[in-house]
Amino acid sequence: MSALLNREDGFAGQADAVYESLIRAHHALSDEDSAALNARLVLILAHEIGDPAVLAEAIALARRSLGPVGADAAHA
Amino acid sequence: MTTQPRFAHTPPPGAIGAGRRPVAVIGAGPVGLTCALDLATRGIPVVVLDDDDTVATGSRAICWAKRTLEIWDRLGVGQRMVDKGVTWNVGRVFRGDQELYRFDLLPESGHRRPAFINLQQYYVEQGLIDRAAELGDLIELRWRNTVTGLTQSADGVRLDVATPEGSYQLDADWVLAADGARSPTRTRMGLPFRGQRFEERFLIADVRMKADFPTERLFWFTPTFHAGESALLHRQADDIFRIDFQLGPEADPELERTPERVMTRVRAVVGEETPATLEWCSVYAFRCARLERFVHGRVVFVGDSAHVVSPFGARGGNGGIQDADNLCWKLALVLRGEAPESLIATYDEERGRGADENILHSSRTTNFMTPKTKAERHFRDGVLDLAAEAPFARGLLNAGRLSRPCSLAGLSLQTPDAVPQADGLRPGDVCLDAPIVDAAGRAGWLLDRLGGPFTLLVFAGTEVSGLGQVSGLAPGLRCVVVAERPLAVPGAEVLVDAGGIARLRYGAERSAAYLIRPDAHVAARFPEVDPVRVAEALARASGRAGVAVQEAA
Numbered sequence: 001m002s003a004l005l006n007r008e009d010g011f012a013g014q015a016d017a018v019y020e021s022l023i024r025a026h027h028a029l030s031d032e033d034s035a036a037l038n039a040r041l042v043l044i045l046a047h048e049i050g051d052p053a054v055l056a057e058a059i060a061l062a063r064r065s066l067g068p069v070g071a072d073a074a075h076a
Numbered sequence: 077m078t079t080q081p082r083f084a085h086t087p088p089p090g091a092i093g094a095g096r097r098p099v100a101v102i103g104a105g106p107v108g109l110t111c112a113l114d115l116a117t118r119g120i121p122v123v124v125l126d127d128d129d130t131v132a133t134g135s136r137a138i139c140w141a142k143r144t145l146e147i148w149d150r151l152g153v154g155q156r157m158v159d160k161g162v163t164w165n166v167g168r169v170f171r172g173d174q175e176l177y178r179f180d181l182l183p184e185s186g187h188r189r190p191a192f193i194n195l196q197q198y199y200v201e202q203g204l205i206d207r208a209a210e211l212g213d214l215i216e217l218r219w220r221n222t223v224t225g226l227t228q229s230a231d232g233v234r235l236d237v238a239t240p241e242g243s244y245q246l247d248a249d250w251v252l253a254a255d256g257a258r259s260p261t262r263t264r265m266g267l268p269f270r271g272q273r274f275e276e277r278f279l280i281a282d283v284r285m286k287a288d289f290p291t292e293r294l295f296w297f298t299p300t301f302h303a304g305e306s307a308l309l310h311r312q313a314d315d316i317f318r319i320d321f322q323l324g325p326e327a328d329p330e331l332e333r334t335p336e337r338v339m340t341r342v343r344a345v346v347g348e349e350t351p352a353t354l355e356w357c358s359v360y361a362f363r364c365a366r367l368e369r370f371v372h373g374r375v376v377f378v379g380d381s382a383h384v385v386s387p388f389g390a391r392g393g394n395g396g397i398q399d400a401d402n403l404c405w406k407l408a409l410v411l412r413g414e415a416p417e418s419l420i421a422t423y424d425e426e427r428g429r430g431a432d433e434n435i436l437h438s439s440r441t442t443n444f445m446t447p448k449t450k451a452e453r454h455f456r457d458g459v460l461d462l463a464a465e466a467p468f469a470r471g472l473l474n475a476g477r478l479s480r481p482c483s484l485a486g487l488s489l490q491t492p493d494a495v496p497q498a499d500g501l502r503p504g505d506v507c508l509d510a511p512i513v514d515a516a517g518r519a520g521w522l523l524d525r526l527g528g529p530f531t532l533l534v535f536a537g538t539e540v541s542g543l544g545q546v547s548g549l550a551p552g553l554r555c556v557v558v559a560e561r562p563l564a565v566p567g568a569e570v571l572v573d574a575g576g577i578a579r580l581r582y583g584a585e586r587s588a589a590y591l592i593r594p595d596a597h598v599a600a601r602f603p604e605v606d607p608v609r610v611a612e613a614l615a616r617a618s619g620r621a622g623v624a625v626q627e628a629a
Contacts, residue, residue: 039454040462047468 005057080130081202085220088237088244097123098411100235100248102223102261104128106137106197107379107396108254109204113151114404116214117528120411123246124208125237129219131205134356135196135282137393138312139293142182143481143506144397145189146596150527153207154189157200161193162311167293169475172300176463177470178292181478186577187509188521192293192390192478194312196282226251226264228373250407251375254396259381265372271365272439274386275325276446279359281338283317285352295475297460301344306445306475308388309345316355319345320387322445329359362386364435364442370399371424378403383431385438388445394479395434399427405594409618414552419619422489430482437477444474481506484597491591491600491613500583500601507596510578512571515562522558522578525571527596529554530614534605535584536563536570549607550614558584593617 181191225236379396462469485504600613
């Protein structure tokens with residue numbers, strides 16, 4: 001596959017802090033509100049990425065990481 | 077509409093008038109009638125068969141795009157549509173009472189026509205019928221003439237036609253099936269109409285009232301006045317308003333179209349005090365579907381018989397008018413023996429692209445308006461919540477992507493640039509309008525001088541020298557010169573572009589000449605007038621070059 005998506009470590013040593021900020025973002029939210037928050041974050045971050053081809057690779061990677069249930073990404 | 081016109085029906089023709097016709101059009105709706113006008117303006121006689129004897133019931137298609145108006149201008153019927161219709165350029169999108177954003181579909185001046193007019197389909201049909209009468213014997217409208225059978229041979233079609241006085245047969249070289257979304261012709265020929273059906277139900281109501289809503293497209297997500305997901309309001313001619321209510325997939329169509337129930341919904345929008353009467357209403361669901369091919373031997377499908385879309389985006393009627401615009405000049409060339417029959421296949425190629433584009437946009441809009449899973453709803457509501465604050469989210473917000481002319485760039489009739497150009501119009505793009513002044517000093521519009529025959533459009537600056545040989549390049553090729561001051565150019569019409577708007581819009585610094593198709597799309601552009609290259613591009617655009625479809629892709 002092509003390599004538009006940066007799959008190396010791009011967090012410049014801040015990975016733990018980034019992970020923690022994602023966890024904290026969901027603090028005290030119900031599952032429903034968490035799902036809503038994630039959707040909004042995805043929209044904002046998709047806009048930051050901008051390039052649909054990069055986003056497509058990100059989506060494909062995420063689907064693959066789900067295992068067998070994610071396998072029909074091409075038809076999703 | 078208070079009174080519907082009734083047109084005298086046509087009995088079976090006797091020995092006179094029963095002969096073979098070049099073209100028969102099935103269906104006297106906006107698309108069929110536009111085809112008839114287009115062919116007649118090119119000198120081709122047309123018979124139009126319609127199973128009814130009146131215009132459309134209810135407003136039906138109401139939003140007519142700039143491109144449609146420009147096509148109707150070419151057919152001599154644009155001004156009466158604009159005069160009768162309601163002009164608008166601006167749309168507003170609300171969530172509840174809060175305005176999320178407004179958009180202007182025509183933010184620049186220097187165009188004759190607005191982004192849209194709203195005009196009820198029955199007035200559109202009446203305007204086209206009136207225009208047909210002005211063209212004399214070239215157009216024969218046969219009311220209450222129902223096609224009951226169709227047989228194809230290698231070089232024509234035989235139609236069985238039933239009238240109240242009996243049946244007859246009509247032979248035609250070509251048949252245009254403009255008989256609508258439920259096309260009996262399509263059914264008769266057994267052609268599959270594949271696509272996506274949407275479960276969501278909508279109510280549309282035409283309401284007559286004096287109300288001060290702005291002349292803009294008003295769209296609400298989760299309106300305060302309606303329990304459903306969305307509503308849409310348009311002003312039409314004669315103080316009629318179109319209100320569109322999204323009802324959800326579970327709505328009962330019979331119940332929802334009862335007048336009392338409809339008026340309860342309407343009063344919630346307009347208030348109890350405003351006198352309002354219900355003119356027409358309909359509850360509908362829709363689908364996005366198309367024929368795989370639009371050309372089947374000598375039968376060609378145009379408009380809704382070939383492709384259907386959701387109404388959000390005004391892509392149905394306007395797409396159909398672009399079908400007529402694309403097909404009729406090709407058919408006229410073929411019937412006159414000036415192009416091979418294979419030219420008609422490019423209608424499939426070009427309008428197939430248009431149909432796919434319209435279906436794509438309209439499906440995306442519908443999916444945005446009707447979230448079907450929790451995840452879809454989270455994304456949709458996220459966009460709406462973010463849109464008020466973050467401009468980027470307004471780009472994701474989809475309350476209808478309104479009809480635009482389809483670009484035919486890269487398709488087989490167009491000649492690719494020898495040297496790629498970023499500025500101006502690409503081969504395949506539709507021509508842009510600009511204000512001009514003619515040789516007699518009269519102000520006019522560039523688009524009035526393009527379309528009709530093939531045209532070479534030359535940008536000349538201030539000097540005649542360096543123009544090359546512009547007249548007599550090819551038989552039948554009209555030449556229009558756009559200059560900064562009046563010039564004398566033998567064999568060409570000279571238009572003055574004092575403000576430089578045309579030069580700017582056409583990137584005239586880099587492209588001195590454009591070959592314009594009869595439907596006012598760019599066939600080719602040239603850095604200078606080179607007779608050989610112009611002739612090659614003209615042959616290709618007329619289907620005479622034997623260029624494979626793939627080569628241009």
